[in-house]
């Protein structure tokens with residue numbers, strides 16, 4: 031361990047791994063300080079990666095040279111494609127992984143492909159001077175200097191676990207909470223919030239009655255998460271999941287014991303995720319639902335433990351056992367570990383900038399759960415961005431931001447820093463206004479557009495040239511088909527008019543792609559990834575163009591700059607708008623309009639004032 035690094039990343043979870051991996055690619059010294067090296071990349075909850083919106087983040091991270099996609103592929107035991115029959119904007123790949131295998135894969139990828147120095151210790155305080163962080167203090171009081179620090183401490187700051195009426199300090203079951211760091215952050219003047227999340231009990235799969243549950247096999251027709259993964263698993267190589275349901279008996283039991291749960295017994299003050307409620311909340315808030323689905327998901331290739339997805343709770347252990355026994359197929363099941371809720375400190379994300387550094391300390395970056403999110407994918411996406419920007423900051427280069435229409439990471443960052451979080455933030459497709467532009471298949475193309483060439487070359491040297499080649503081939507094919515009329519024989523085979531322009535035909539929803547592919551071997555020149563993108567972009571070109579028009583319109587208005595010397599007080603804004611603009615100092619109309627609580631009429635007042643100022647300047 032040295033006494034100075036360019037960048038110190040605190041915490042080796044999903045955010046810290048991507049942050050340190052991305053940062054070291056810029057040729058600077060990076061230390062990852064984390065409690066124990068063997069918990070790097072640990073999955074705190076369900077060992078699964080992907081799902082709606084999240085799978086696109088995994089592909090964005092992979093396209094930018096990150097780790098999560100490759101690690102998920104290396105440890106996957108089952109793949110499924112959600113919403114296969116629905117439109118491309120909501121299709122999503124989800125992998126069930128081997129919990130230990132995932133951890134091992136992350137550690138291997140980090141160890142073998144990076145210069146990150148791993149330091150096993152706890153960071154107890156940040157060292158700061160004026161508006162700069164200058165280093166960290168470790169558990170034994172040792173101080174290490176840094177040009178920039180990235181905090182990715184997950185659920186550990188002030189972590190407290192609850193199981194029924196029992197409450198004890200911990201960040202994850204079996205791992206101590208972090209006590210000192212929250213105080214240090216408060217001393218720096220940062221505002222902390224208190225959130226909570228939870229996990230279900232685990233069960234012994236050997237004690238499940240499989241005759242009473244429904245099997246859910248894996249799928250073979252999927253695209254792996256990483257662009258570099260070649261192997262496709264057959265259905266036989268994959269492990270099945272199972273489905274069962276809660277019932278009225280389960281719900282009655284939960285209702286009867288509601289006050290014994292930590293959540294309803296008044297023990298927990300932190301706010302939980304609305305979109306991933308515990309079973310107590312589901313039963314209490316939706317009494318009209320007589321049953322809730324429970325997925326029984328394997329914890330690993332050789333593990334007999336199952337993760338009953340859908341029944342996270344903070345009830346006493348004995349009630350958890352009774353609850354499990356009330357569910358079909360689980361009547362005699364053995365609980366291997368109780369479920370629990372965990373409450374922890376997060377830094378209010380509105381204190382951060384879209385580059386993920388803190389407004390008040392421009393070399394302190396945040397990513398993952400500490401920034402108010404929940405989920406491995408969210409943490410990985412933020413980690414990669416924080417690591418990249420911390421490195422660019424250290425090198426005194428322009429930091430990057432990711433536009434909402436090109437990146438779900440961009441959507442998440444924008445939501446967090448301009449709207450804040452009043453509960454653990456999870457990505458959902460509904461959070462994106464340009465969903466059709468944020469599909470799983472085109473993450474590579476978006477990344478190519480979103481990131482400056484020199485930065486992408488550093489982050490993703492293996493893929494950068496390939497993406498350019500794919501994009502150019504797609505462009506050439508579009509030009510070719512837009513200028514190609516079908517011959518009589520071709521038109522007859524496709525049952526269309528002679529001379530029909532191929533590009534027009536391929537944009538029809540009923541186009542027979544298989545026949546066209548057989549007619550034009552050029553199409554087969556595309557690798558499977560750009561081929562899928564090309565197909566969707568042709569088929570949905572009308573809708574995509576409409577969304578792009580909206581993007582351009584918004585960008586045009588959004589790019590109007592707000593003069594630094596505009597006096598918000600003097601232009602007749604509502605009090606809330608005046609306060610928010612003063613607090614966030616938006617650089618342009620786009621940023622101003624995304625701030626929570628700002629209405630279209632506030633924006634109209636702002637534009638009017640900018641126009642007037644411009645006009646007066648011209649006259650003067």
Ligand SMILES: Cc1cc2nc3c(=O)[nH]c(=O)nc-3n(C[C@H](O)[C@H](O)[C@H](O)COP(=O)(O)OP(=O)(O)OC[C@H]3O[C@@H](n4cnc5c(N)ncnc54)[C@H](O)[C@@H]3O)c2cc1C
Nearest residue numbers: 041043044045064065074075152153184186398399405409
């Ligand atoms: C009980 C529980 C249930 C969850 N349920 C879900 C769920 O259902 N779905 C979902 O998507 N997500 C869930 N999550 C969230 C998911 O696990 C996290 O969002 C994700 O792990 C966050 O990644 P991270 O990198 O921010 O932090 P973590 O993965 O928590 O990693 C933080 C790392 O920082 C280290 N650390 C902390 N403080 C210090 C310090 N001071 N010095 C050195 N090292 C430090 C820790 O040892 C750890 O290695 C759950 C989490 C928990 C704990």
